[in-house]
Amino acid sequence: MNRFAALIDRLAYEPSRNAKLRQMTEYFRTTPDPDRGYALAALTGALSFTHVKPALIRTLISDRVDPELFAMSYDYVGDLSETVALMWPILPEQREAVEAPSLSEVVTTLASLGKSQAPAQLTRWLDTLDETGRWALLKLVTGSLRIGVSARLAKTSVAALGGIEANDVELVWPGLEPPYEELFAWVEGRGEKPANTNAAPFRPVMLSHAIEEPELAALNPDEYFAEWKWDGIRVQAVAGTDADGKHVARLYSRTGEDISKSFPELCDTLKFNGAIDGELLVVRDDRVQTFNVLQQRLNRKTLSAKLIEEFPAHLRAYDLLAHDGEDLRALTLAERRPRLEALAKALDEPRISLSPIIAFKDWPQLIAARSDPASAGAGDDADAVEGVMLKRRDALYVPGRPKGPWWKWKRDPAIVDAVLMYAQRGHGKRSSYYSDYTFGVWTEGEDGAQLVPVGKAYFGFTDEELVDIDKFVRNHTVNRFGPVREVVHEPNQGLVFEVAFEGLQRSTRHRSGVAMRFPRISRLRWDKRPVDADRLETLEKMLAPSR
Incomplete structure (x- = not known):
């Protein structure tokens, strides 16, 4: 456990990607199995402990120190694990009496405890x-490392052990489970590819990467397809036949979480053998609904x-990754697209539709x-185009x-000028500011x-x-x-904010009757x-019509 603690401590303070x-x-390279496998699981977010949650940690520290002192310290530090680790009272002789647990001991023990x-x-x-x-232990059990290491970066570091490509690790990853002993055996040349x-x-x-209009000039429009960016959630629809000859269908989020049980009616339509990449939407009365729906x-x-029945799930397909046992990812998009179109036609399923290609000759x-998506082919679905x-x-x-x-080019956010009404102090490094x-x-x-609240925001400003x-808040407070x-x-x-947001929805919880999506402060209007x-x-007037 101490070695893992030292690793994430160094990673937390290291700004360089290559150094990480x-x-x-x-x-x-230097840590044996299974500890290194569980460390990899922690770094990639693959560990979860059912019976250890932040509420339990707050209870434990409240039994050791004054609750008010802890609340003040937590507000100032801003991180639960760090606050508890620093405040936890312990005598030196207690620490020396028992040997520190290994990482694998922590993981396996918590998995077996009631x-x-x-x-x-x-x-x-x-x-x-x-x-x-203590800090590393609490970070581990709460699943909130926040040390500037993505799952992709952690997998890349494993690939470097054997000088293989990170993508090769990504491709075998979905079939693996902690502590990944077969993965390490493969990358180190001691075993077969999993x-x-x-x-x-x-x-x-x-x-994809974000792009803005000025950057288009560097691209050749003849080399690109263009599609609508739908305002849903990214999913992967996969179906195949297991060893017993049974048809299996799964719906995954973009992070690999199995969400099939939440959308059974869509899984029932996956009558093919392969994998479709697409967007999960709600289609009602032949219209794609907004994300709010x-x-x-x-x-x-x-x-x-x-x-x-009220919120029927729909798959808007835009890529085909595998079909009838053939992996299509090594083909070009121009080769994959006709295969996707043929599959969609063969399925003839109302709940699955193709994401249309936008016809354009040049960037203007x-x-x-x-x-204006409505006039460019999106029609009645334009409200769901972002x-x-x-x-x-x-x-x-x-x-x-x-x-x-791949590039994503989102529509410009909506802008309104709104008046600051209430302010609250922030957390952690912002605990001294009304942010x-x-x-x-x-x-x-x-x-x-009169003013009615329409949103809250805590970022967008320098x-x-x-x-x-x-x-301004401190000098112009009228009530607490x-x-x-x-x-x-x-x-x-008063103070006027220019507020940018991605959309609006009707709301019965807000006195104004509307709620903003992803609001942020884009400019201070002192003028x-x-x-x-x-x-x-x-x-x-900005609200999409109810359907």
């Missing part, structure tokens, strides 16, 4: 470890026939299509985020024009602007509600009077 790679590769046994065992380990070890025996395996997804179907613990024509995707015709399907083959803001727009009330806003300050917001006195901020009617 070297540190992880050296750790995997809910009632976990608190005592976690306490014993915290008594054994030093500050860094084989995936899953009848419907997940395949690592290919991701899809959101009402997501993360439901129970499914009813009424819910499935695509710019116009992005600005931009366009550019994909090279000769692009292979490779895991990760290679720069160049969380509630803002509103004008509407007509019984006593004339550190210098944060200092200026904090000063616990940790929240009400800031002056009169027609001629504008609050009375000149936008009105609620402006936002209501």
